[in-house]
Amino acid sequence: METTADTDNVQHAQADGYRPVRRIITDTNSDGKSYFLSDQPAPNRTARPGLPVAHVLWATGEARAPGAEPAPAGHAFEFHSRGGSLLRIVDFPPDETYDESQLKQFLDANGVRDRSNPRHFWFHKTESLDYAFVLEGEIWALLDEGEKLMRAGDVLIQRATNHSWANRSGKPCRMAFVLLDLAEGEPL
Template identity: 40%
Template structure:
């Protein structure tokens, strides 16, 4: 975990034996993992659902996952917080193979799309709709054609596009992501070269 990280509360609600709404005791995030060593982002896995519609139970238990998995479960959702430290040369100079290894450590090596001439070494694409909300700091979303810098309070709706995150601000950026399992329509299923 980064030195500046402050773990947040995860508050889960449920129902008691009489069907009344209750708060289940506070629990820390399910999994916390630093990706790629110092200079890499820290992932805080908060919750996921395994199906849609989501099964709502009286006493939901924390979903069981022992390691970081990039996408949500099939037909499910995932919420995570990511802290992106300022980007340094250790990220900017990654080779395609090194980038693939980083995505492999997140359980999705095939997400990596990095190749010679890519606008960023950590370009990746998943079959998901992602809602990204900047909680603190700022970050640049890099796409195949263009980029935009987003700041605290801004929201990104990322629709299965090839992208990367670049923190050029000099300070930690903390974002919340809600990932929804999806599938590519035929016209975008295979990216054009």
């Protein structure tokens, strides 16, 4: 049974202004009955000044942390998980708040930045099939050719293409991403 205390602990904003992501995990007991294993803020949260706030809620494949918790606090994740999947919630601040040099360093460290003089600083490409859901706010999805405004409830199927996210709204945008590794030769 859910109590007020269960939801209160994730409704309040952190010092950076973004509220935690509530992660509820189910399991099966020894009698074969399903139950709620946990209900708490996601432990893996990365917040660096000038960059988006990212929460990895679950991981399978090579990126998964060893042990019972696949996404513990402090575990570093690449953009996707080879041989598996990542579930990530990202809070994108407005574009004007980014530290572009720090973002480029981050993208370079992950080997995904577009270095061909892209039209936006976030342009990158991963070898993954990504389901991108806008949960709150709005954001522009940019490709090499064209862009689309996405609002809460919209979904983008990103098929290992060069892309960028532009938050021109002046307000944060929260998105959910399911990133699936692509097997060699797998059709998109």
